[in-house]
Amino acid sequence: MADPFSGDSVRKKSDFVAEVVNHTLHDLVIRCTKTEEVRNYYYVSVIGYGRVVGTCFSGPLSARSMVPIAEVADYPLQVKSSYKRVSDGAGGWVEIPVRYPVWIHPTADGKTPMCEALAKVKTILEQWLGEHPRGFPPTILHLTDGESSDGDPNEIGRQIMSLGTDDGTVLLFNCHISSRRSAKIEYPIDDGSLPDGFARSLFDISSRLPGNFLAAAAQLGVNALDGSRGFVFNGDPSSIVQFYEIGTSLTGMTPYRWMDDRTELA
Amino acid sequence: MSSAKQSASWELQLRQLLLPKLGQEASECEDVIAVDTKTCRFAIADGATEAFAARDWAERLAQHWVENEAKLTPEDFREWVVAEGRELQDSWKSLTLSWYAEEKASVGSFAAFVAVELDLMTDSPSWKAIALGDACLLHCRRGSLLKSLPLSHSESFNSAPMLVASDSCLHDTSMPALVIDAGSCQNGDVLLLMSDAAASWCLQRFENGGFDVEKFLVTNGDEELNRFFDEERLAGRIRNDDLAILCLCLCG
Numbered sequence: 067m068a069d070p071f072s073g074d075s076v077r078k079k080s081d082f083v084a085e086v087v088n089h090t091l092h093d094l095v096i097r098c099t100k101t102e103e104v105r106n107y108y109y110v111s112v113i114g115y116g117r118v119v120g121t122c123f124s125g126p127l128s129a130r131s132m133v134p135i136a137e138v139a140d141y142p143l144q145v146k147s148s149y150k151r152v153s154d155g156a157g158g159w160v161e162i163p164v165r166y167p168v169w170i171h172p173t174a175d176g177k178t179p180m181c182e183a184l185a186k187v188k189t190i191l192e193q194w195l196g197e198h199p200r201g202f203p204p205t206i207l208h209l210t211d212g213e214s215s216d217g218d219p220n221e222i223g224r225q226i227m228s229l230g231t232d233d234g235t236v237l238l239f240n241c242h243i244s245s246r247r248s249a250k251i252e253y254p255i256d257d258g259s260l261p262d263g264f265a266r267s268l269f270d271i272s273s274r275l276p277g278n279f280l281a282a283a284a285q286l287g288v289n290a291l292d293g294s295r296g297f298v299f300n301g302d303p304s305s306i307v308q309f310y311e312i313g314t315s316l317t318g319m320t321p322y323r324w325m326d327d328r329t330e331l332a
Numbered sequence: 333m334s335s336a337k338q339s340a341s342w343e344l345q346l347r348q349l350l351l352p353k354l355g356q357e358a359s360e361c362e363d364v365i366a367v368d369t370k371t372c373r374f375a376i377a378d379g380a381t382e383a384f385a386a387r388d389w390a391e392r393l394a395q396h397w398v399e400n401e402a403k404l405t406p407e408d409f410r411e412w413v414v415a416e417g418r419e420l421q422d423s424w425k426s427l428t429l430s431w432y433a434e435e436k437a438s439v440g441s442f443a444a445f446v447a448v449e450l451d452l453m454t455d456s457p458s459w460k461a462i463a464l465g466d467a468c469l470l471h472c473r474r475g476s477l478l479k480s481l482p483l484s485h486s487e488s489f490n491s492a493p494m495l496v497a498s499d500s501c502l503h504d505t506s507m508p509a510l511v512i513d514a515g516s517c518q519n520g521d522v523l524l525l526m527s528d529a530a531a532s533w534c535l536q537r538f539e540n541g542g543f544d545v546e547k548f549l550v551t552n553g554d555e556e557l558n559r560f561f562d563e564e565r566l567a568g569r570i571r572n573d574d575l576a577i578l579c580l581c582l583c584g
């Protein structure tokens with residue numbers, strides 16, 4: 067994650083991923099905002115892994131593995147001032163001031179203890195599902211830039227996918243990103259085009275995209291079909307953005323197009 | 333069912349049904365029904381759930397429309413919405429908002445809107461209607477659907493309809509979707525104003541046939557109807573949304 071993407075000599079992958087995660091949290095908060103109140107339609111956990119495995123939240127949320135979205139809204143680490151481009155209603159654009167909150171900072175160190183991280187996710191899920199057995203099942207958006215350094219994640223991935231609510235099993239989606247100029251593979255139906263055992267292992271522990279996720283993919287122009295897995299291999303920056311937009315598209319709303327925004331001040 | 337004598341010749345019977353989403357309180361309902369039997373104007377507005385102050389906007393649109401006159405041409409309607417939107421958004425300026433509420437408020441509020449004005453002062457009563465969004469007017473006669481607007485098929489409903497925006501910057505985009513129409517009524521006709529989930533259900537019933545929607549809505553008691561719509565939503569046959577239905581039955 068400390069390396070840049072291929073063709074991008076400046077920006078570290080970890081910086082980009084942190085930005086996408088912050089925008090995703092921002093998007094979820096805005097979706098849940100009704101006038102001056104944030105409804106707890108989501109609970110959120112952000113787990114990072116490298117030198118250590120644990121929650122990426124810090125500040126007032128640091129000791130929390132699963133946080134209701136209203137509390138996420140109230141405790142960003144900082145709020146950046148920026149501008150957002152919107153239609154002026156007459157065919158042009160105007161820029162309006164907005165504020166973007168930051169919850170997590172980029173980190174890139176250590177190895178890739180994927181099995182330990184997924185075990186941590188399983189523990190958090192088991193506790194949460196014990197308290198919330200009904201409703202739409204949790205969605206795990208797992209992003210990695212390398213092979214697991216502590217074994218094959220297949221077994222722990224399958225254990226996570228066997229958990230669920232009265233509405234279905236947990237959805238586990240995996241996105242592998244790469245610095246290499248290799249061809250990316252997005253939302254495949256089968257593992258025929260995958261290059262190696264690591265890719266096939268991640269494919270095996272990737273859930274099929276349910277209908278509303280497929281609809282979100284279609285809105286973004288992503289070629290996902292009935293039977294497609296929530297899986298990306300050798301993804302690039304746009305893959306990451308789309309992966310998070312598709313993976314958080316439960317409300318049926320048009321995905322929030324934050325890539326059009328222009329951030330000016332830190 | 334309440335009734336109001338509108339002229340020497342015509343009486344109007346009214347039934348209102350307003351239900352919040354299953355599991356929510358009545359105070360959370362963002363559908364609004366407005367009735368003014370003096371002006372013979374009736375409206376339903378459905379505040380967009382994701383919008384800032386959606387219920388306030390819906391209430392303002394529906395209530396102010398029925399209390400006043402005109403606004404039945406595209407120009408008048410647009411001018412009126414601009415003024416109402418400005419007043420609404422001005423009322424937010426004194427609020428101290430969190431970053432998320434501020435961002436939500438910056439794009440304004442949105443609502444679907446349908447309204448009808450009846451002229452019952454003649455032997456040949458008539459209606460004029462105006463609608464923008466997916467709240468609908470259905471004109472029924474003896475169990476048949478004569479007209480439905482702005483949408484006329486159950487499959488026309490989607491999750492992103494064009495709505496009445498409080499921010500006038502968006503009106504060039506939204507106002508072309510405004511629908512204005514008129515029709516004549518007969519004794520026994522029923523006009524139904526409905527928010528989207530109810531309208532979609534109702535149109536589907538007409539499309540499928542074999543179910544007299546108009547009679548069902550007029551003859552059943554409030555409790556039966558409330559129970560029926562709760563069960564339909566629980567079974568997923570009607571989307572779990574706020575429901576607003578206003579039945580206007582014309583009696584000679």
